[in-house]
Amino acid sequence: MPHFYVVTDCEFDGPIPGANSMLSFGSVAVSNTGRILGEFEAVLEPLDGAERDAGTMAFWQTQPEAWTAATSNPEPAGAGVKRFVNWVKSLGGEPIFAAHPVVLDGLWIDFYLRRFTGRPLFEGPWVPDRLFQHPPLCIMSMVAGSTGRGQWQCDVEHYPLEWLGSIEHTHRAIDDARGYANLLKLVALSRQANRDP
Template sequence: MTLVYVVTDTEFDGPTPGRNSLLSVGAVAVTADGREVSAFEAVLAPFPGAEPDPGTLAWFAGEPEAWAAATRDPQPPEAVMARFVAWVRDLPGDPVFAAHPLAVDGPWMDLYLQRFTGTRLVPVPRAVDPLFRDVPLCLHAFAAGRLHWPPERCRVEHYPAEWLGETAHTHCALDDARGYGRLLAHLLRLPPPG
């Protein structure tokens, strides 16, 4: 079965899933050659009992367009995550979750999926019907390996614009997911190490 990479980006109001809230999620389903199959975008209402982090809010104060995109017309997290699950399950091929970096976006998505849909992001012990059957792909680590760069260099500001498909990194979740989807396609096109 053909792999379809679900390249996902999240924006949040603090560093800790559950203590802070996921504000928005953007995802693109792309094939290995970079063809976009489908896209998902949503803004979420606050996580029950969560509080925004003052430092994160101060950062967003300098990024008003990103803040506006991440907070416009929020929907209940239950509805958003149910839509995300349905969207992934309707994709053609075998979906693989991917994020840049996985250690940031993955925990947010796993917590919200578990809390609001009862499913887990990927197979873990005793998980019933995880959304993705395979291990997720960390695009940050994948880039370091494919490019032979130190991990600290694998940041959006160091990638040539053409690797991101000329997609500006705006901190709007769907824009950033699209750029990372194009980065993945670029990395997959590189010749095998030799």
């Protein structure tokens, strides 16, 4: 079965999964040929006992539209995570989690998967029913390696808007996931074209 990427962006109210809450997340499934296979979006209720981080909330005060998108009509976090798992499984193939950077968004998804499904983001090949079939992909690192840019130059503020499919980085999770999906398509397909005879 062909592999595909689940490009994911998370929004949260603090830096530490569990101590703080993931507000929302969005994912775009992209085939290995660059075709969009589907999208997923969830707005989650805060975790019991979690608190909001003052520094993060100061940022959100500058982003009122994104804050509204990240907090309106939330569902229980466990229900949202289970919907996500079912959505990924419904696509078939061999899903690969991808984020920009994976060390940020991957930590949140890993924490929520562990908490609400008892399974981590990535499991070894000896686990036959694992959700993601291959190690997570860091799109930021892929851009750095493909373009020769320094890691510090691999952020949305340094990218031409066309690299993101001309999608503005709004801090609404699904918008940002769409932009990163376009970035992955651009980099992955150009690498593939350079590799193929």
